Amino acid sequence: MKYRHEEQTAELIKKLYRQEEGIMSAERAVAGVSRDYKKYVRWMAITKNRMELAEKMYHSKQEGLQEGHAEEKLEIARNLKKMGLPITQIAEGTGLPIETIERIT
Numbered sequence: 001m002k003y004r005h006e007e008q009t010a011e012l013i014k015k016l017y018r019q020e021e022g023i024m025s026a027e028r029a030v031a032g033v034s035r036d037y038k039k040y041v042r043w044m045a046i047t048k049n050r051m052e053l054a055e056k057m058y059h060s061k062q063e064g065l066q067e068g069h070a071e072e073k074l075e076i077a078r079n080l081k082k083m084g085l086p087i088t089q090i091a092e093g094t095g096l097p098i099e100t101i102e103r104i105t
Contacts, residue, residue, distance in 0.1 A: 078104050 073094045080090045081104055091098045 074100075074104065077101050 073096055077090050077094045077096055080093065081101065087098055087101050090096070090101050
């Protein structure tokens, strides 16, 4: 009887071992997915920050270009006014309002 009991126990042990192995395998898979997800979230945060920085830089550059363009128009209007051109022609050529050109010294 001793031998028969050991045979039944051995089968049960093998069955439990296979189940445990499956559970452990599933736990490893879940841990791997969790690590991958954390890496993905971290990567997305870095990418978002880079895109926001690039957008800020772009807008800053555009603002700087617009300011430079406006200064250039004022300089051209100033030179044309010194040359004695009528204010209406200066406004037409530069696109600046007549009031702005009148205030230029």
